[in-house]
Amino acid sequence: MKPTLAVADNAPPTPSVRWALASLSLSMLLSSLGTSIANVGLPTLTQVFGASFQHVQWVVIAYLLAITTLIVSVGRLGDLTGRRRLLLIGIGVFTLASALCGFAPSLPLLIAARTLxxxxxxxxxxxxxxxVGETVAKAKTGSAMGLLGTMSAIGTASGPSLGGLLIAGYGWRAIFLITVPLGLLTLVLAHRYLPADRQKPKAARAGFDPVGTLLLALTLAAYALAMTLGRGSFGWLNIALLLAALLGLGMFLMTxxxxxxxxIRLAMFRDPVLSCSLGMSTLVATVMMxxxxxxxxxxxxxxxxDAVGVGLVLSVGPFVAALTGVPAGRIADRFGAPRMTLxxxxxxAIGCLMLALLPLTFGIAGYIAPMVVITLGYAVFQTANNTAVMADVAPDQRGVISGLLNLSRNLGLITGASAMGAVFALASAAVDISTARPDVVSGGMRITFAVALLLIAAALAIAMGSRARAVAAETA
Structure with a gap:
């Protein structure tokens, strides 16, 4: 028998709860580490396999594509078949695939293993x-979400530096093999401490939607490819994929x-908390990209x-997110998720405004300061937004709702890479941005973050509208 982990709102976490949270934290760490650690290895892989960058980049794209296309479907499958059982399978698949990546003899097999x-x-x-809803009390949801956000930030921040050290010391295979022992540890902890799945009578079990699952996967794949192929140029292939995504979306909604x-029960989008949270998550992820x-x-x-300096400065953001995730969760628990979302x-918005007005003469410190502000705000928003959604979700919908939250973030990142990159290129008015003058690049950066400020303003408007509706409903 697995332990029952539900505890009273004010009770301190038991050892079983702590170990269960440890397994969930490692799961989040590994999945985010898998996203960031492979990027640093792309130059090495081009030399090892004698392949072009366009081919080698599929080592990264295949991983992101699999997550984006399947995350909602596997969340729903967990609701239907048992989340513990499926999570254990997922950890096992990730660990096995990490080993296959590490021992892959060719680039096509490496890409296939990265897809797995x-x-x-x-x-x-x-x-x-x-x-989280089965592991901690409702009053502690924000703290748990903050912990998961911290682990995600640590995985993202440590990936490039850890990958660089592993490649220098042990070769490219080490960046994949390093996750094998971590995956096995996660599997042991999850098997030992996560609560058992609740068995439902066969008559009460909902069926799976294979047609909808396939249509959504194809739609999301078409959109993700439309936004990522071409490395900044939007040609006929991108347009065709975007049209295919629109067609697929229409067929999915009809199905x-x-x-x-x-x-996905379309009626759930009538819930203003969920629909507003998904919209805000996409806008914010676009800005973060x-x-x-x-x-x-x-x-x-x-x-x-130089490259080392750039890497150090860029690591400031994830480092701040890692430090503020848990405190942000506690603040959300104390003051309420809607207030902390705002x-x-x-x-x-303040951080984006600072960057939109940043003079070039302010140098490195002038860039780092607003980035700290933006990342601090992002950590608070992400934790509060996830808490607002997941705290009151029906148990049989937790997997699919969690999948939708992750999907909204991924779609924002994918869209941001394409759209905000295009804004930067147009604002810089340079054919080759890598040879543009410093003042031109600085001007392009300011315009890009002026656009980012507009996106955050739109998210703020959504948040205030949702809060106003909630207050009106309470007083009615």
Missing amino acids: QGLGAAIMMALTMAF ETRVASPL ATLVVGPFYLSQALGL AGLSTM
């Missing part, structure tokens, strides 16, 4: 947040209204930093 690893990561991401057990797209060019081209977005 992305499947495992999708399961881990979707079900980790879904398990979901007709099947007995839909993958702008910092990763624009930052390296501004630091290298405008401020003249606080986080307002802080991000």
Whole structure:
């Protein structure tokens, strides 16, 4: 028998709860580490396999594509078949795929193994947040979400530096093999401490939606490819993929209204908390991607930093997020998620405004200060937003809702990489941004974050509208 982990709101966490949270934290760490650690190895892989960058970049794209296309479906599957069982399978798949990546003899097999690893990561991401409601008391949801956010930030921040050290010391295979022992540890902890799945009578079990699942996966794959292929140029292939995504979305929505057990119950989007949270998450992720797209060019081209300097400055953001995740969760528990969502977005708006007005003469410190403000606001927003959604979700919908939250973030990152990159290129008015003058790059950065400020303002408007509706409903 697995331990029952539900505790009273004010009770301190038991050892079983702590170990269960440890397994969930490692799951989040591994999936985010898998995203960031492979990027640093791309130059090495081009030499090892004698392949072009366009081919080698699929080592990264395949992983992200698998997560984006499958995260909602595996979340729903966990709701239907048992989240503990599926999470254990996901951790096992991720660990096995990590070993296959490490021993891959060719680039095509490495890409295939990374796709399998992305499947495992999708399961881990979707079900980790879904398990919070079964692991901690409702009053502690924010703290648990903050912890998961911290682990995600640590994985993102440590990936490039850890990957660089492993490649220098042990070769490229080590960046994949390092996650094998961590995966095995996570599997042992999850098997030992996560609560057992509750068995439902066969008559009460909903069916799975294979047609909707396939349509959603194809739609998301088409959109993700439309936004990532071409490395900044939007050609006919991108347009065709975007049209295919729109067609697929229409077919998916039509299918979901007709099947007995839909993958996503469209009626759930009538809930203003959920629909507003998903919209805000996408907008905020788009802005955060702008910092990763624009930052390296501004630091290298405008401020003249070398690769090591650029990496150190860019690591400030994830480091701040790692430090503020848990405190942000506790604040959300104390003052309420809606209020802290507004606080986080307002802080991000201040940071974007600072960058939109940043003179080139302010140098490195002038860039780091607003980035700290933006990241601090992001940590508060992300924790509060996830808490607002997941705290009151029905148990049989936790997996799919968690998947939707992760999907909204991924879609924002994918869209931001393409759209905000295009804004930066147009604002810089340079054919080749890598050879643009410092003042041109600086001007492009300021315009890009002026656009980012507008996106955050839109998210703020959504948050205030949602809060106003909630207050009106309480007083009615």
